[in-house]
Each structure stands twice: as C-alpha cells, then as structure tokens.
Amino acid sequence: MRMRVLTSIVGVALIHSTAIAIAHHAFSAEFDASKPVELTGVVTKTEWINPHSWITIDVRLDDGTTEVWEIEAGAPNSMFRRGFTHDSLPLGTEIVVTGYQARDGGRRANGRNLTLPDGTLLFVGSSGIGAPRDGADPSDR
Amino acid sequence: MRNLLAAGLSLLLSAALVACGRMDGETTAVDAADDASSPAERVNAPSEQMTPWGHPDLQGVYTFATNTPIERPDALADMASFTPAELEALEASALARRRADVHDPAPGQLGSSYNAFWTENETGQLLARTSLITDPENGKLPPLTVNGQAILDAWLADRADRSYGEPPFAQIAYRSWFDLPAYERCVARPMPRIWQAYNHGAQILQTPDHVVLHYESMHDARIIALDDRPPLHEDVRFWNGSSRGRFEGDTLIIETANYANQWMDGGRSGPPIQFPMDNMKITERLRRVDEYTLSYEVTVEDTTIWTRPWTFEMPWVGDDPNYEFPEHLYEFACHEGNFRAIEDTLRGSYGLR
Numbered sequence: 248m249r250m251r252v253l254t255s256i257v258g259v260a261l262i263h264s265t266a267i268a269i270a271h272h273a274f275s276a277e278f279d280a281s282k283p284v285e286l287t288g289v290v291t292k293t294e295w296i297n298p299h300s301w302i303t304i305d306v307r308l309d310d311g312t313t314e315v316w317e318i319e320a321g322a323p324n325s326m327f328r329r330g331f332t333h334d335s336l337p338l339g340t341e342i343v344v345t346g347y348q349a350r351d352g353g354r355r356a357n358g359r360n361l362t363l364p365d366g367t368l369l370f371v372g373s374s375g376i377g378a379p380r381d382g383a384d385p386s387d388r
Numbered sequence: 389m390r391n392l393l394a395a396g397l398s399l400l401l402s403a404a405l406v407a408c409g410r411m412d413g414e415t416t417a418v419d420a421a422d423d424a425s426s427p428a429e430r431v432n433a434p435s436e437q438m439t440p441w442g443h444p445d446l447q448g449v450y451t452f453a454t455n456t457p458i459e460r461p462d463a464l465a466d467m468a469s470f471t472p473a474e475l476e477a478l479e480a481s482a483l484a485r486r487r488a489d490v491h492d493p494a495p496g497q498l499g500s501s502y503n504a505f506w507t508e509n510e511t512g513q514l515l516a517r518t519s520l521i522t523d524p525e526n527g528k529l530p531p532l533t534v535n536g537q538a539i540l541d542a543w544l545a546d547r548a549d550r551s552y553g554e555p556p557f558a559q560i561a562y563r564s565w566f567d568l569p570a571y572e573r574c575v576a577r578p579m580p581r582i583w584q585a586y587n588h589g590a591q592i593l594q595t596p597d598h599v600v601l602h603y604e605s606m607h608d609a610r611i612i613a614l615d616d617r618p619p620l621h622e623d624v625r626f627w628n629g630s631s632r633g634r635f636e637g638d639t640l641i642i643e644t645a646n647y648a649n650q651w652m653d654g655g656r657s658g659p660p661i662q663f664p665m666d667n668m669k670i671t672e673r674l675r676r677v678d679e680y681t682l683s684y685e686v687t688v689e690d691t692t693i694w695t696r697p698w699t700f701e702m703p704w705v706g707d708d709p710n711y712e713f714p715e716h717l718y719e720f721a722c723h724e725g726n727f728r729a730i731e732d733t734l735r736g737s738y739g740l741r
Contacts, residue, residue, distance in 0.1 A: 275559040276733040276740065296727050297720050298574065319728070324604070324718045325510070325586045328710060350559075350736030355728075 278357050282348040286316055286356070290340045295323040295333060302358065304342065318344050318358040437676060441596040444638045446674055446682060450704035451711040452581065453512030453588040455482060458700060460519035460527030468527065469516045478514055510586050510710065520582070520700040522685075529698055536663065536693035543662055552740050561737040565730060570650050573730060574722035576627035577606040578650055580670055580686045582700070587720060589711040590704065592674070592682075599633050599640060604717040612642055620646050629670070639675040663693050680706035 288304030302318045320326070336342075343362040349355040362368055437445040460468075470478065519527030532540060550561045562568055570576040577584070581603065589604035601610040612633040620630045622645075630646040647665035673685040682704040689697040710716065725731075 276562055276736045277729060278736075280557050294727075297722050298726060299729060301728065317728075322586060324720060327718060328510075349732055351732070351739055353732075353735075355732065 277350060278347040279350045280347060282350075284344075284346055284348045284356050286318075286344045288316060288342065288344070290336060290338050290342060291315075293333075293336060293338070297324055298322045300326065302336065302342075302361075304344065314354055316344075317355045318346065318361075319355065320358050320361075439594055439596075443594060443596075443635055444640070444676060445594070446592050446599075446640060446676060447594050448680075448706045449589065449591050449711050449714055449716060450682060450706050451510070451512070451588045451708045452590060452684060452702060452704050453510050453708075454515060454520070454583065454702050455512050456515040456517060456520055456702070458520045458582060459529060460521070464518045465526070467518055468525075469518060470514075472516075475514060475516060482514070510588055512583075512588070512705075515702065520702050521698060522701050523687075523699040524696075530694045530696045533691070533693060533695055539663055539693065559740055561740040562733055563737070565734070568730060568733070570627065571606075572726060574606070574724045574726050576648075576650065577603070577608065578652055578665065579628060579644065579647075580672070580688070580700075581605075582702075587718075589717045591714055591717055599642075602717065605720055606722055607720040622646065625649070629665075639673050642672040642674075644670045644672070663690070667692050674704070677703075682706070 286304065286306050288306035290302060291305050292301075292303035294301040294303075300320045300323050302320055304316050304318060306314045306316050308314060341364050343364070344356065344358050344360070345362075346356040346359045360368060439445045439447075517527075521527045521529065524530055547560065550563070550567075552559050552561060565573060570578060571584075581590075584605055587605040591600075591602040593600040593602065597614050599612045599614060601612065602608070603610075608628060610628055610631060612631045614633050614635070617632070619632065624630065625646050625648040627648050627650065629644040629648075631642050631644040633640060633642045635641070645668070647668055650665055651662045652665050652668065667690050669689045671687045671689070673683070673687075675683045675685075677683045683701060684704050685699060685701040687697050687699045688694075705711075
C-alpha cells in the first residue's frame with residue numbers, strides 16, 4: 248500500500264514536470280521535439296529579456312558559408328539567480344548548443360545545453376557559476 | 389519608461405522597508421536587542437510583532453513556491469497528510485526526478501528542453517498535507533454547476549480540436565494570440581497565484597492605511613486600501629481586480645472582485661481549473677504563524693461555476709536564501725508579446741494546422 252501511494256505521488260510529480268515547461272511558454276507550438284539540433288557557433292549578440300533571453304550565434308558550415316542561428320534561453324531573472332550574469336557569455340565566445348529547432352523550420356532553437364569548447368557545461372550543473380556539484384559536470388572533480 | 393517606473397517602485401519599496409526596520413533576516417536580532425527583557429517571547433510570539441500603528445506586522449520578503457498539488461491525488465483519497473518518513477522519501481524521489489529532467493531527458497520531452505537548471509532552486513517544498521485545498525475536506529475542488537461543466541467541456545473540446553500528433557510528440561496549435569493566456573503574453577498573472585515555474589518572490593509593505601503586495605513575477609504591485617471605501621462599480625475591471633483590505637485580529641483579510649475578462653490559471657494543478665473570472669470573488673487571508681512564515685489562505689467563490697466556495701492554504705516562506713532581501717525580487721519587465729515567442733508560436737501553429 249505504502250509503495251503504491253508513493254508511486255502515485257511520484258507520478259503526480261512527473262505530470263507536474265511537464266507543467267513547468269508550459270508555465271510561460273507554448274513550447275509545443277514553437278519548437279519541434281522531433282527536430283533536435285546540435286550547433287557550434289560564435290556568439291554575436293545576447294539579448295537579456297524576460298521572460299526569455301536570446302543568444303545569436305554564427306554557425307560556420309563545411310562549405311565555408313555561415314548561418315545565423317538564434318537560441319532561446321531561460322529568463323534572465325532565473326539565470327541571474329543561479330549566478331549567471333551579463334558578463335558570463337562575452338561576444339566572440341564559441342559555444343556548442345543542443346536543443347530543438349523552431350517548428351516553422353527557421354534558424355531558431357531553444358537552447359537546452361550550452362557547452363564551451365573545453366567541454367564545460369555552461370548551463371547545466373556547472374561549477375563555474377555556483378551550481379551545486381552533483382557529478383553531472385565532468386569538470387566537477 | 390516602464391523600466392524606470394519599475395525600478396523606482398522597487399527603490400521606494402526597499403527604502404520604506406528599511407525605514408520600517410523590517411529587513412528580513414535582520415529583524416530578529418534588532419528586535420531581540422531592543423527587547424532584552426524577553427527575547428524568547430519575541431521569537432515565539434508572532435502576535436507580538438506589530439507595526440508602530442498597531443497592525444500585525446506581516447512585512448518582509450517571501451516565496452510561495454511549493455511542490456504540493458492543489459488537489460489531493462485520487463490514490464491518496466483517505467490520506468490527508470504524509471508521515472515525516474514518507475515526506476522525506478518523496479522529497480528524495482522528487483530531487484532524483486528533477487536531476488533526470490536536467491541531465492537525461494526522455495526523447496521528445498520538451499519539458500526538459502527549457503533546462504530545469506534555471507528553475508530547480510525554485511521548486512519549493514512538499515507540505516505535510518497531500519493537497520493545498522483544505523475545504524472541501526476531501527482536498528478536491530467542489531462539484532461544478534451545470535454552467536461550470538459546460539464551460540469546462542467546451543474548453544476541453546476546443547483543446548482536443550487543436551491537438552495534433554501522439555504522445556510524446558502531441559502538440560497544441562494556437563489560432564491567434566487570443567488562445568494564449570494573459571500570462572504567456574506577459575500581460576498579467578491571474579490570481580490567485582498558486583504556482584509558477586519561477587520567480588515566486590513576493591514582498592509585503594504596510595502603511596497605516598494601505599498594504600502593498602509586490603510580486604516579482606510580472607512586477608505587479610497590488611496597492612490595497614484598508615479603509616471602508618465602497619467597492620467599485622461592477623463595470624470597472626482590472627487584471628488584478630479591485631481589492632479592499634482589513635485586519636481582523638492577527639489576520640489581514642483582502643477581498644477582491646471586478647476582475648477583467650481573463651481565465652483563472654490553476655498553475656501547477658492536476659485538473660484544469662481554467663475558468664473565466666468575471667464573476668469570481670477571491671478572499672485572501674494572511675497571518676503570521678512563526679517568525680519567518682505566513683499562512684496564505686484563499687477562498688474562491690463563484691456560484692456560476694462551482695456549487696460551493698473552496699479554500700486552499702499554503703505557506704509564504706520568509707527564510708528562503710533565494711528571497712532573503714527586497715533586492716532579491718529582480719525587475720521582471722516581461723516583454724509584452726513574450727519577445728519572439730508568440731510570433732514563433734503562431735507561425736509554428738500554422739504549420740501544425
């Protein structure tokens with residue numbers, strides 16, 4: 248009985264985790280869960296705007312041409328609360344972004360993880376911005 | 389201009405709090421030093437925390453984040469509260485789930501794509517109770533009226549009509565900006581504030597004749613008169629409604645009606661409680677229960693929707709390190725139109741349909 252009860256509550260919590268995403272955002276219409284992307288590019292513009300900040304990067308393709316991609320990130324308030332400031336991502340920084348592409352096929356994506364070339368996870372579990380050391384960041388040794 | 393006004397308001401509120409000597413985290417030491425004869429009583433007798441003009445002093449910075457669902461889950465129908473051991477086990481599993489959300493999402497799980505890293509320190513705690521709802525006693529919303537059921541049925545049918553694909557890739561399409569809630573458009577955060585993804589901070593400021601509830605999210609400041617002025621004409625409507633406040637004993641009671649045409653937002657509720665607020669009356673009761681905690685009790689009444697009023701209760705926590713001082717309520721300045729997001733959402737919806 249007790250296990251059943253606890254399992255039920257965990258189930259409720261899982262439902263709630265989905266609600267987190269839709270709290271200030273119609274993700275499902277804006278981005279396409281079946282179009283994961285991984286982009287390597289140089290930061291050319293940052294826009295720290297609530298409820299979502301945007302990071303623009305130049306992505307150099309194999310043929311030598313460049314594509315401009317815009318990456319949606321978290322609310323500046325939340326980022327600042329986790330220790331991320333205006334100076335944490337200088338223009339010219341090369342980053343690797345994983346996320347999901349815009350549903351309309353445009354060169355926009357929501358950024359799930361942003362990684363520096365040395366492998367530091369910038370947005371997840373990074374020790375560099377005061378996040379808890381939970382073992383997920385390889386640099387947390 | 390809006391930014392300047394918002395910044396000015398924050399400064400005023402902060403300055404006023406300092407003037408009142410009620411900066412959270414410092415008050416205890418100051419009060420205890422001033423009242424050396426009975427420091428223990430000061431800490432343990434919240435009813436003795438009064439303003440110089442004799443009102444209960446509720447001022448401070450709080451967070452209303454909580455992990456407890458508004459309705460009691462069906463599986464816990466006979467269980468109003470958890471044991472301490474159960475609560476500990478549930479907190480541990482919730483933490484494990486959050487870490488999985490951040491680091492190892494399931495395919496198509498867009499809930500993780502927003503990177504829960506940003507919000508995982510604002511998830512709040514589980515209460516010992518199994519629901520926020522305290523009345524009805526079963527922890528459930530009361531039965532709907534015929535009209536309320538018709539509104540819910542129409543809402544669900546409309547959602548189904550705009551749904552495409554199968555889980556985990558099921559999507560909802562939006563026909564126009566009107567399908568998007570006021571919160572998503574950065575226009576307003578509907579009352580009552582139950583749960584949101586982030587920025588749960590709130591600040592209370594008191595004067596002899598007004599109380600200000602300042603919310604970080606949407607940067608709202610509800611300025612509530614405490615005198616007996618008459619209610620506004622029913623044709624005068626506001627996003628946050630029109631409020632009148634009064635103190636009864638140790639409790640601040642705020643009654644609000646005259647809501648603008650918008651939909652109630654159940655926040656992190658299990659079932660949909662999305663209903664129009666035109667006829668809604670909301671009564672909030674704020675009361676200090678210990679040095680750092682307020683009880684926030686809310687009664688919702690709309691006899692056109694529910695067969696009886698219902699009440700939920702949750703803590704406003706005053707010792708959370710994320711919300712210790714007034715300056716921890718950052719300016720939100722939500723970009724009206726949700727900068728690019730609404731445009732992208734509607735463009736994506738055209739593709740879906």
